[in-house]
Amino acid sequence: MRSLDGVVLGGPNSGKTHYAGQLYGRLRRRPGALSLRRDAGTPPDLSALEEVFRCLENGRAADHTSSAMWADVALPLVSRGGVAVDLRWPDYGGEQLKAITEHRAVASRWRDRLAAAEGWALLVRLQGEVTYPDAVAELTRSPIERQVAAARAGSWDANARLVEMLQLLLHVSEFGVTQPLSRPRLAVLLTCYDELAPSNLTPRAVLSERLPLLMSFIAANWMPDAVSVWGLSSLGRPLTLDSEDEQFIEDGPERQGWVLPPEGGPRSEDLTLPLAWLLGLE
Template identity: 45%
Template sequence: MKNANVLVLGGSGTGKTHYAGQLLGRMRHNRNGRLRVRPGGVDDLSKLEEVLACLEEGQAAGHTPGETWTGIRCELESDDGTAVVLEWPEYAGERLFAIVDHRTMPDEWRGPVRSASGWLLLIRPSSLKLYEDLLVRPTNIEPQHSDSPTAIVNGAGWDDRARYVELLQMFLFAAGQSTYEPAEVPRLAVVFSCWDELNGDVSTPEQLLADRLPLLNAFIRSTWRDQAWSVWGLSSLGRPLRNQKPDEDFRTQGPENFGYVLRANEVTQDQDLTSSVAWLLGV
């Protein structure tokens, strides 16, 4: 079997858990996707049973606890019979950005980072932390000065335009990848999650990356070869769900009939939630 691992990188609240439930749920039932789980190919789906149960009832799943670190291993096959292994690390989103804030790569990250042939980076546009700069600040506002002789810098107050660049740089270093030449491995898929929250304000994922995260856009284009990275829009559920009040349409029609992805320069919704993973795996 071909060893092809995908490392899923998602901060807190980016929808990583819902995506895992929808993705693995569909592959297990072979619904509308390029990839499917081989018979007996999932070692343990108990970690996602609560998520799957909530979705089947039309309810949102809870947050992954901060101390969680478990993995899900799936043996998959594509439409053309290609066999691959999908390693899905499961962890709380807070641990991802703690790597940048603490300037330390935990031991449990080192193995997956080095072995992964593809990185899937989930970013939620509605929760981006973007500070004003000289290019966007109104020119008629006078700067506010302080009389305090002490300069205070909040090290945890990263602007996400810089934080995602720093995150990828740390992961490239941990993976032993040089940036002297554009990278081919690992492949990178930037996935903008909760796309339905944008309400049509942005036309394509590529436009969103260029407009809201220009520093990240420039870094990726200069670090990865053109064919080794891509950008996607994702709505795992297609609509917001609540924890207590079930969505009757979602429950009646089933989770497999909701959710979609958008490719870089496309506005057409594709219900195949496995597309970005299939692209990362090269199948």
């Protein structure tokens, strides 16, 4: 039996908790590429995920995770091909990751997990990411327009922020980038994909279009078969803290949500696919 660590990298509001909750529902009620192992002895404590799933069963979203929180769940998994692994999967307040990039300081807990991980899942919610492709052009404009540009530049361009974050995390976890990386595997999950205008592009092409510098950094530093980019809609649609969405209530959360695989093509309702790929169990 192999014990594997996965790491989720996602700032506040990037979709970590809802993906974890929906994974739980799939593993429990509608297994796909991965399912929960029944022979695992003591049933694992999945109460953190159960709570998220319970909110979804009532047709509403789960709460934002408090910034100091870090909770690991241990998932006893088996792949369709019969390979058994114990996966340690974290959920945490996204502010922690934001603080790492802002203060350029990485706690040892983070460092150890990053270094030991089989794969990193980078969660990017494109809808919430700001870029300033026109920042240079704006410097030639009037003083008032320039003030507006300066105020906007108070927050980082998402390309720069995410590249900086990956560089920092690779550095502290001692993954050198003199050679393209084959470990950790990197799955980029473009979350809340239902928020984007429908298109026939592959998720990778969408990422290249929206965050070109991030995509080139990844392509330059990982082996091609160690990276994959997915469209992920854990919920399939927006929920709020007080919604009572009928489809979630009647059909169950396990019938909602989908992924768009890296090669494009039809959506799959198997939300375990990116995880199976990340762990090399596809």
